[in-house]
Amino acid sequence: MTNDSKKSVPLSQDAVQIIRGLIIGELVTVAIIGGLWLWLRPRLQVDNDAFAASGRGRATTSALATSNFQTVTNIPIGSFNYGGSTAWAPIRQLVDSQIQIARPELQLRYVNPTTISPGSGSGIQMLLDGKLDFAESSRPLTDEEKDRARKQGFILAEHQVGIxxxxxxxxxxxxxxxxxxxxxxxxxxxxxxxxxxxxxxxxxxxxxxxxxxxxxxxxxxxxxxxxxxxxxxxxxxxxxxxxxxxxxxxxxxxxxxxxxxxxxxxxxxxxxxxxxxxxxxxxxxxxxxxxxxxxxxxxxxxxxxxxxxxxxxxxSKLFVVIKQNQGKEQQVGEAYLRLLATEQGQKAIEQAGLIPERKQEPIAKSK
Incomplete structure (x- = not known):
């Protein structure tokens, strides 16, 4: 074979442009996939320690110290109505605005009663009437409210988040x-x-x-x-x-x-x-x-x-009242409760001038 036959043939200008375009396209694809992974990772992470409901409905004290609204899983997508206690107003003003920024897929709308004064009782009544997806209360459920729920085929559960x-x-x-x-x-x-x-x-x-x-x-x-x-x-x-x-x-x-x-x-x-x-x-x-x-x-x-x-x-104890009916109401109520049970949620409750439930017990160190 002659030396001339071993010489490489120079690439045309068009071929160089094609190869360059392919390389740039691959780099952009890698960057997009990496960015999506960084964005999705906290949403896909299972926060097993962030919340566990006991018989009394208390948020677990073994939540990770770094848990925040981004770590909470199973957040429903859509717009949901809630209402109830006016004592919750500082929590709604501070915490809910943070939730909207961190989890825009969850849209919460506070609904006032039309014929009675706003408060814990009216919020629970609206929940029973199907006008709210979950309620906030600064008093325990009454036997009458529990009985009315059972007659409608579901259970009302109260979960304490603060004092x-x-x-x-x-x-x-x-x-x-x-x-x-x-x-x-x-x-x-x-x-x-x-x-x-x-x-x-x-x-x-x-x-x-x-x-x-x-x-x-x-x-x-x-x-x-x-x-x-x-x-x-x-x-x-x-x-x-x-x-x-x-x-x-x-x-x-x-x-x-x-x-x-x-x-x-x-x-x-x-x-x-x-x-x-x-x-x-x-x-x-x-x-x-x-x-x-x-x-x-x-x-x-x-x-x-x-x-x-x-x-x-x-x-008075502050409760999230959830309709346990295996429907969207239970899903969003439990999601809201998990958000409040995070370290970010509990700190926000404290910043609102109320006492977080977790402050009543020592926080177990994560292993």
Whole structure:
């Protein structure tokens, strides 16, 4: 073979362009596949430790410390309705906006009732009526609500995710040092009707309350909730906490109880210390008390430490109420619960001024 026959034939300009295009195409394909994998990986990862429902419906405390909304699996796609407790408002404002950014496939829409006041009871009623996919509550389910669900062929399950304090507020001019839990209950039962009976001025007490069947917070006497039938005849019912605060400011002897997160910082009412006895009154606000004439430049802040360590005497539990019917309602309710059970969800609840459920127990270290 001659030396001339061994020489390589130079490629044409067209061939060079074709080869170059193939190489670039392969590089782009690899980059796209790699990018898709990085995007899908957290969504495909199974977060076995992030949530486990016990008989009491509690989020597991063995969740990975790094768990976040991206690690939660089986998130349904679509738009879903939810509603209920107004005590959940700070959670909805903070947590749900984060969920929408992290998981845009899940669209949540808060729905207010049309004929009754918003609250835990009305939200559960709307869930039973098929108007909501899941509900938020700041009180446990009643036997009546559970029975109604069973008659409709499914079970209502309540899952605790946090704790809120219950604050008692009065007209800012009222001079009374505080109340015991028993005195508060007797006021709403109509057994104590004048402030002089609890160390205050000679002034008739005007108790305000949401209708118990729709209220976010219920007072407990023994093992029975104080319902409308047992409340005193002098109790005046209001549509919402906003209405109660307005009327309380105009009523010298008025009193009202509600979510501490929603009323402690208000400028028009005065929160009262509460206790099991008069010698151990605990303030729902951080000491020292900020005088109302300094508000809104300064505001009283929630005493989260007292609520967290249990020294504050009245608290309410925050529940996600789920319809266990093997349908889309159960799927989205459980998905929302798994999101709140993550480390990101629990931190957001704390940032909203409430006590995460996980804070009540030591967090087990992941292996």
């Amino acid at each position: 809120d304090g219950v604050a008692v507020v009065v007209n800012p001019a009222l001079k009374v040092s505080g109340l015991t839990v028993e005195q508060l209950q007797q006021i709403y039962l109509g057994q104590i009707t004048n402030w002089k009976q609890v160390g205050g001025p000679d002034l008739a007490i005007t108790p305000f309350s949401q209708h118990p069947e729709n209220a976010d917070v219920v007072l407990i006497s023994g093992k029975q909730a104080l319902d409308k039938q047992t409340l005193g005849s002098n109790v005046q019912y209001v549509y919402s906490t906003t209405e109660a605060l307005r009327r309380l400011n105009q009523t010298p002897g008025g009193i009202y109880y509600a979510s501490a997160r929603g009323v402690v910082h208000q400028c028009t009412v005065k929160p009262l210390p509460l206790g099991i006895n008069t010698a151990q009154l605990i303030s729902p606000y951080q000491e020292p008390f900020v005088p109302l004439n300094e508000c809104p430049q300064k505001r009283n802040q929630l005493n989260t430490e007292a609520i967290k360590n249990g020294s504050y005497p009245i608290t």
